[in-house]
Amino acid sequence: MLTNKKIVLAVTGGIAAYKAIALTSKLTQQGADVRVILTGGALQFVTPLSFQAISRHDVYTDTFDEKNPREIQHIQLADWADLFVVAPATANIIGKYANGIADDLLSTTLLATEAPVFIAPAMNVHMYHHEAVQTNMNALKERGSHFIEPNEGYLACGYVGKGRLAEPEEIVAVLNDSFSLTKQLSDKKVLISAGPTREQIDPVRFFTNHSSGKMGFSLAEAAAELGAEVTLVAGPVQLATPRGVKRIDVITAEQMYQAMLSNYDNQDLVIMSAAVADYRPVKTFEQKLKKQAGTLQIEFERTTDILLELGQQKKQQYLVGFAAETTDVEYYGKEKLTKKQLDAIVINDVSQEGVGFQGDTNEVLVMTKAGKEKKLALASKKVIAEQLIRQFIDDIGVE
Ligand SMILES: Cc1cc2nc3c(=O)[nH]c(=O)nc-3n(C[C@H](O)[C@H](O)[C@H](O)COP(=O)(O)O)c2cc1C
Structure with missing residues (x-):
């Protein structure tokens, strides 16, 4: 399972560093391509030579020891890896990574990588249970x-x-499991919409909403990590494209509709998490509207109901909608599930703190056509996204 997997093994300064030599050996025996980083602390316990001999590659120890002028070592390592494993992980590296400190090669590389990171802590029992750790x-x-x-x-x-x-x-067993999970969506296509749409009133003003796109981007990232071929239709947001995801940028509800429809046919899972404007100005003024006495009236018309259209055209796709509600959350969620012919609906009660649009956390209720209801407790959007994708995998029946 680990054959040809590109693994960065990072070793930090604890007594258990000696076990990382055996770990390097086991990973290489399983066919993984291993690159080792040793921290300054680790160098007090083990020498690079053992790791070099077993991994058959140079060992990385110093941010500023740039051997190849054509690349920057920590970025190259960060981009190269399919997976990072920090074993043993000291209290120190856990603290640095959690707080965004980048003062040596490992901490810098960890911040630069988009690969999944596995951390195997080892330390004194009181250190491990310390509130800070x-x-x-x-x-x-x-x-x-x-x-x-x-x-x-x-x-x-x-x-x-x-x-x-x-x-x-x-540790090897956990990494093996993670790669076999990766396979779960490897022959699946996933289409996700994210972010708000923007409907222009005049050259300087537009009509939009507070959607940050974080939930949809996290879903795209989680599906891509599980091996799916992911297309992400993104409204105007300032977010980096998750690794391995094909991104289509759109601005208006109409552009989002066209992008979703033209990519819809051969998808296995389609998640509409974008907050699409229900209305757009009937007329977009070519010149900036000037201040006038009295009130201003702008006439709005309905945009296409993308989810309804996708529901009507559904064939093999497992179609998921999102609902942001402030009252009678379950009632409106259920109504949307049926009316739009969805397979599942993810409902946010955006009146609650920590839920919905701009923040990094969410708490949702998932309801499926088959009658399943599941509440996912308040957690980061990334964690919620992983839980949602796994639930959809179960519902689709992926082995
Ligand atoms: C003998 C000895 C054993 C140590 N064992 C551990 C350990 O198991 N876990 C840990 O978190 N720190 C341990 N430390 C402390 C770390 O080496 C120290 O916090 C260091 O700054 C870690 O640096 P690094 O995270 O960059 O490798 C040990 C220190 C010594 C002297």
């Missing part, structure tokens, strides 16, 4: 890092408790 780990989990829990047992410091690095075999 727990807070940092939770922050990283919220942002999508995967943790490989330490085991309980005898620790090198003499204590007995939680903090022993997971065994190399356990």
Whole structure:
């Protein structure tokens, strides 16, 4: 399963660093292409030579030791990797990564990578349970890092408790699982819309809404990480395109409709998470409207109901809609599910704190045509996106 997978193994300064030598060996034996980063701390415990000999590649230790003038080493490593694993991970690197500190090669590379990151902590039991370390780990989990829990047992410091690095075999098993999950959507096509639309009133003014696009971008990222071929139709938002995702930028509801429709036919999963304007000005003024005495009236007309159209034209697609409601959330959600012939609806109660448009978190209720109802508790949009994609995979029946 790990054959030809490009793995960056990062080793930090704990006693368990010696186990990373066995881990390098196991990963290479399974066919992975491994590049090793050793922190300054790790160099106190292990030498680059062992890792170089086993991985058959140079070992990376210094941000400023730029060997190849045609590339910047930490960006090259960050882009090259299919996956990062930090084992053992010290309290120090967890703290730095959680807080965006980039003061050595590993911390800098971690911030630069878009690959999934697996962290296997190892430390003294009191350090592990320290509130600061727990807070940092939770922050990283919220942002999508995967943790490989330490085991309980005898620790090198003499204590007995939680903090022993997971065994190399356990770490390899977790990485194998992650790649087999990746396969789950590898022959599937996913189409997602995200962000607001913008309807022009005159050259300087437009009609829009507060959608940030974060939920749709997180969904696209989660589906791409699971191997799907993802097309993301994005309204005007300031977000980076997730790795491996094909992005189509649109501005108006009409452009979004055209982009969704022309890509709709051969999709397996279609998620309409964009907040599309229901109305647009009947007339777009060619010149800027001048201030006048009295009130101003602008006449609006309905835009195309994209979700309704997609529902009517549905064949094999599993079609998911989003609903942002402020009252009678369940009632309106159910109504939309039926009326638009959806397979599932994700409902946000945007009147609640931490839910909906601009923030980084969300809490949703998912209802399916088959009658399933599931509440996903308040979490980062990235975590919610992963849970949603996994639920849709179950519903579609992907093995
Ligand atoms: C003998 C010894 C063992 C250590 N073991 C650990 C450990 O298991 N986990 C940990 O978080 N820190 C451990 N430390 C502390 C780290 O080495 C120290 O925090 C260092 O700054 C980590 O740097 P790095 O994260 O850049 O590798 C140990 C230090 C010493 C001297």
